[in-house]
Amino acid sequence: MNRTDATSPRPAAVVLGRHTDGGCVLVLCDGAGEELGREVCVPDDLAAAVARWERTSPLWVVRTLRDAYPPLLAAGIRLRRAHDLLLCHAILRDTASLAEPLPASRRWIRAASAEPRPQALFEVDAGAAPDDEIDELLAEWARQRAALRRAPDARLDLLCRAESTGALVAEEMTAAGLPWDVAVHEGILEGALGPRPLTGARPAKMAQLAARVGEQLGERDVPIDSPPRLLRSLHRAGILVESTSRWELAEQEHPAVAPLLEYKKLARLHTANGWTWLREWVRDGRFRPIYLTGGVVTGRWASSGGGALQIPRSLRPAVRADAGWRFVLADVAQLEPRVLAAMSQDRAMADAARGADLYEGVVRSGAVSTRSEAKYAVLGAMYGATTGESGRLMPRLRKVFPRAMGLVDRAARTGEEGGVVSTLLGRSSPPPDGAWRDAQSRASDPAAGGVEERRARSRARDRGRFTRNFVVQGTAAEWSLLWLAEIRHRLSALPAAVSPAPASGPVFAGGAHLAFFLHDEVIVHCPAEQADAAAEAVQAAAVAATARLFPGFDIDIPLDLRIADDAGKDA
DNA sequence: CGTTGCAGCGCG
C-alpha cells in the first residue's frame, strides 16, 4: 500500500472514482494530468486513503462534490482543493468565450434532485460503460483542461476554480449547520401566533383575526385561505380589487383590510416557518439546508430543504451562536450596482459608489435629486424598468453613467435579438428555447397578424430584461463566490483557538467556519477568542475578491460587518 | 386518486 513518504509519488491531483466491483479508485496524477499510479480500496477504507493523500494538498477531481464530499466530512476529513467536473462541465459547455466549447453530454447533466440517480437514465449515450467510471472521469477532466487551455485568458479557469471551491464551502456549511435556538424560535412563534395549537388547528391569533375579517365583511366563515373564494367575498362586501395580493389590498380603505393583511402575515409565518418547520428542519440545534451551487442559471446558488434562502428577517434572532462562540455577520450593501460600475469600468459610477451608500453617491453625481429616486433608478437600470418613476429616470442615468448603462442596454438588446450574454468571468446565459424562436419567426412572417407581432415583441422584451439582469446578477455572484473562497482560505489559516468551547460537529469543533451564505451575506461561527481575527479575515477576503475580479480598477465594495451572539441584532 | 399550475409571499 502506498505511503506518503519520500519514495511515493507526490500527486498534484487525485481523481476519485468508483471501481468496477463497487470499490473506490484513486488515480494519482502529476500537474499535467499524467497518471503516476493508482490505489484501489474498499469503500470503508476510502476515508483513510483520502486523509493520507490530503496531507500533500492535491487537487481532488471528482464527478460531483455533492455526492463525494459529505461522507468524507462525516468521517472528519476536509479537503483543501477540488475540481467538480459536473459544475465545470456546465460552465465550459455553455460559455460563449470559447470558439469550441465542451460538447454537451447527457452523462454530465446534474440530476434534478439530490436523490441517487437511476443509472439507466444516464447510460443512454454514454461513451463509456458504467464499469469504467474512472476512465470517464479522466477523459472528462482531460477535455476540461484542454478547453481551459484554449481559453483566451485566465478568467474561465478562475471561474471553474471558484465554482469548485464554492461546492466545497456548500457541503461544509451543510455539515456544520447554522446554529439555531429552538427556544428563541418558539418564543417568537408564541408571541406572534399564540400558544402552539393542536396539530391541524389554527393558532389563536390567526383565528381571532379571521373572525374579525368575517365581521367586517358581514360574512361568517370567510374562506380566508382560498384566494379565488376570498376574492368573491371581498367583491360581495364592495371591495373591488382584482386580486387578493397585499399591495392591492393595502390601497383599500375598508375596516376588513387591516386584520386581513395581519392574518396573511401570520399565516405565512405559521405555514412556512412555524412549529412544523422547526420539528422538520432543526436537529440538535442546527438548521442544515442543502445548497445547490450553480443552481441558478446566473451562477447564484439555489437551495433545497427548509427554504434556506427565504428565512424571514423576523426569525433571525433564533440564529444564535453556541455558548462561548460568536458570529461574524457580514453583508455587502448594494453589491450589484457596484459590480456593474466595475465590470463596465464606468469611472463616474465607481466614484458614486465610493462609501457606504451608493445611492447617496448617485445623488451627489447630479443624476437625480433624492436618495429614493436614486434607488429606483439604479434598480430599474439593472432590472429593465420601462414604466413609472423608475423608467422615467433611465435617460438621466444614461447621461451620467454612459458606460454602465451602455453595458446593460447592450445586454438587453442582445437578449431581445435572441443572442447569448456572458458574465465577466465567462458564464453564459442559456440560448432562447424553441418556443421563443418560433414566436419570433412567426411574427416576422409577412402574413403575421398584429396579435402575433405584439406577443413576439413582448416575449423579446422579457428576454431582454433577463439578459440585462443576467450579466449583473451573474457577475455579482462571481464576486460572492470569490469572497467565499477567500474567506474559507483565510479562516483555515487562523491560529487555532487555545481552548474552544465545545461546539458543532467533529469536523468544525476546532475553530471558525462558514455557517451560512445568502447571495451577498455570510455568517461565520467561531470561538469567541477568534472573533476579531475572523472578522478581519472576512474583510480582507472582500478586498481580495475585488482585486481578483476587477484587477486594476478602483471600486469600493464595503462590508457591513459585526460580531454578535445572534443574527437578529440589527434586523 | 395523484400530479401540475398558479397565486401569494418570503429572501437577495
Place this chain on the structure above:
DNA sequence: AAAGCGCGCTGCAACG
C-alpha cells in the same frame, strides 16, 4: 408608493 430580475415553499384548485 414606485412593479422591472432571480429563486423556494405552501396551499388551493384544476386536471388527468
